[in-house]
Amino acid sequence: MKKILYIVGIDGSEWSARAAQRAVTIAKDTGASVKFVTVMTFQPSYQSGMMTYGYSMPEFDIKEQERQTLENDVTPLIKKYSDEVELSSELIWGDPVEVLLEQAKSHHANMLFMGRRGRSRLTDLLLGSTANKVAHCAGIPIVLVP
Numbered sequence: 001m002k003k004i005l006y007i008v009g010i011d012g013s014e015w016s017a018r019a020a021q022r023a024v025t026i027a028k029d030t031g032a033s034v035k036f037v038t039v040m041t042f043q044p045s046y047q048s049g050m051m052t053y054g055y056s057m058p059e060f061d062i063k064e065q066e067r068q069t070l071e072n073d074v075t076p077l078i079k080k081y082s083d084e085v086e087l088s089s090e091l092i093w094g095d096p097v098e099v100l101l102e103q104a105k106s107h108h109a110n111m112l113f114m115g116r117r118g119r120s121r122l123t124d125l126l127l128g129s130t131a132n133k134v135a136h137c138a139g140i141p142i143v144l145v146p
Contacts, residue, residue: 004032008113012073015115019145023113033086039096
């Protein structure tokens with residue numbers, strides 16, 4: 001019998017923390033395992049050594065950014081829920097929509113959990129939310145947690 005897997009998009013927002021809580025609660029009842037997926041996007045303004053009007057932009061330390069993201073956003077959730085269900089996590093660079101959809105597909109996830117909003121309300125207004133885009137393309141049940 002195939003193991004049930006729930007994937008949770010984690011971005012450090014309170015909404016993603018609530019999505020993690022909801023996924024863990026349901027996973028306890030269903031015997032599912034939970035995978036936290038954190039997607040990091042490269043911000044072009046942080047290009048290493050970029051010169052702008054005679055000023056050098058600060059170096060962007062990718063490894064340090066990954067360490068801080070894991071420490072601040074993922075590790076607290078793993079500590080909080082690791083005694084309750086089987087947990088795993090992965091940090092991936094890329095487009096959040098593409099990465100979450102690929103993770104759901106490649107791991108044959110049974111359900112995808114996301115916060116209804118993420119960190120950037122302005123981006124959500126201008127471009128449409130990641131949650132909205134994923135919800136329209138997932139092909140599996142998706143839980144958007146308010």
